[in-house]
Amino acid sequence: MHRQMILKEKTKMKIKIPQNIDIFGHQYKIINRDEKISGVDSFGSHFGRVNRIYIDSKLRGSVRESCFIHELIEAVNWHLQLKLSHEQITGLENGLFQIFKKL
Numbered sequence: 001m002h003r004q005m006i007l008k009e010k011t012k013m014k015i016k017i018p019q020n021i022d023i024f025g026h027q028y029k030i031i032n033r034d035e036k037i038s039g040v041d042s043f044g045s046h047f048g049r050v051n052r053i054y055i056d057s058k059l060r061g062s063v064r065e066s067c068f069i070h071e072l073i074e075a076v077n078w079h080l081q082l083k084l085s086h087e088q089i090t091g092l093e094n095g096l097f098q099i100f101k102k103l
């Protein structure tokens with residue numbers, strides 16, 4: 001493969017968003033949520049009591065991937081009772097997203 005092709009592929013690195021994910025032994029479902037039906041106006045939500053992560057169905061590409069990372073950190077925050085603020089979680093989201101995209 002040409003070097004240029006490899007580089008091109010790398011910059012297009014996608015973060016896989018599965019339908020299910022194990023977080024600390026809890027089987028989470030990742031569900032697309034339609035804002036019009038739910039009336040909820042946020043990119044994503046984490047519900048620890050029912051092991052669900054919702055992501056707005058309108059989100060595409062990098063915004064969707066970054067949102068997924070955000071909700072994973074929300075889950076970690078909830079399970080470990082870290083008491084991170086939403087702003088701190090957003091900071092971690094952006095830092096990790098940038099690292100993952102460059103893998």
Ligand SMILES: [Zn+2]
Pocket residue numbers: 070074086089
């Ligand atoms: Zn948040």
